Amino acid sequence: MVKSVSRYTSGPMKNFVRFLPLLVSLSASAQSTADAIIARELQTSRAYETLGHITDDIGARLTGSQGAAKAVRWTTQQFREWGMPVTNEPVMVPHWVRGREEARLVSPADHNIVLTAIGGSVATPAAGITADVIEVDSFDELKTLGAAKLRGKIVFYNNPMDMELVRTHRAFEAYRIAVAFRGAGASRAAEYGAKAVVIRSVGSASLRTPHTGALRYDPKQPKIPAAAMTAEDAMLVHRLLARGKRVRMHMILTPRTLPDVMSANVIAEIRGSEKPEEIVLIGAHLDSWDLATGAIDDGSGVAMVMETMRLLKEMKLTPRRTIRAVLFMNEENGSRGGQQYAKDHGKDKHVAAIETDAGGAAPTGFTTSIKGDTLTALETRTKPLAAVSANRFEVAAEVGADIDPLTQAGVPSFGLVPEPLHYFDYHHTNADTLDKVDPKELAQDTAAIAALAWILAE
Secondary structure, eight states: OOOOSGGGGSTTHHHHHHHHHHHHTOOHHHHHHHHHHHHHHHHHOOHHHHHHIIIIIIOOOOTTSHHHHHHHHHHHHHHHHTTOOEEEEEEEEEEEEOOOEEEEEEESSOEEEOEEEOBTOOOOOTTOEEEEEEEESSHHHHHHHHHHHHTTOEEEEOOOOOHHHHHTTOHHHHHHHHTHHHHHHHHHHHTTTOSEEEEEOOOSOOSSOOOOOBOOOOTTSOOOOEEEEOHHHHHHHHHHHHTTOOOEEEEEEOOEEEEEEEEEEEEEEEOOSSEEEEEEEEEEEOOOOSSSOOIIIIIHHHHHHHHHHHHHHHTTOOOSEEEEEEEESOTTTTOHHHHHHHHHHTTSEEEEEEEOOSOSSOEEEEEESOOHHHHHHHHHTOGGGGGGTOOOEEEOSOSOTTTHHHHHTTOOEEEEEEOOTTHHHHTTSTTOSGGGSOHHHHHHHHHHHHHHHHHHHO
């Protein structure tokens, strides 16, 4: 859930007070340059070309995989070829490998169940698990049923996303509510002796497509297998149980958790001309889930960040403050890249941070951690963003997972908000592929990121 923004009225407020004069001093020429950046990106964008290489030529990039390692090498080489200093900063990351995943109903009738293991899940026994399915829709209901009814069973969390929220452009709010059962459901059910859990996939649409994602095991509870089944299969199980049928499922999952491996955050910079020690960070996460090629999550964000740096270099623009691009590793199943960056660079003088990790649809604006007079000042100086409909700012305490440690420390933070209506149709599925991204909309997103970064750096 979104945290309160009240913490910004205390200690970290000094960062916002320091930020305000930067906005007041912004010159008309800086806004004119932002206009030129947007126009140039819309006319000559190479973001889609970059995204195409990331998705089609490199492929899936789950941490520990060959794809993740290849992505680090290729993005590093691209930054270098574009003429900017680039470093790889080590990050130790988890290495989880998906295996066989099968399920069937064995009563009251034979039905194939389409599911996928939740990231980080342990395996079933080699022969699988066969057990009665018990449906719940809340953690309170687990407590009510207790171990007497749940021991040895497969717990089924039936919690669809609220489609009214999705239709009213609040898809991320709907996601945050439903995803709680993916993250904590296994351990909460294990507390009462459950043998395994299945959830209804956390998604806003389905053509019998399961959605994966990460879970978090409570070290105090046994680790039990966890999977997500399609919306269609979840509705089938629900209908059968509602009719009073005894539903038994056979499930086989064979994932493995291998030893952690060394990976890296990829960091490139365009050094500032007047205040190089002051940093405007732009970031996205380089890893993806393994089911597809991570075009919307978060290859599009990586392409925006890389294209911003390429564009500024091509236009021979040198900002007053340093613009630092960070491609974080391991946002999907651990956020270790963001945590490691904060550990390595927490004392750096970040004056702003921008993250893009919400897909590549047309931009609608930004979330931000700043508010009050500072936000008002910002809004009057970001009028160039109106050219791509990105001049709307909405206050939020959490604007991006990888920059969250910086946000928590009071760094003024921003998160790009592309139109979210269809984002969770494909999120964490085998349908997250290049064809889901429109080149013109990706260019508009990039123009918004580049212009905002320039304005903040000026």
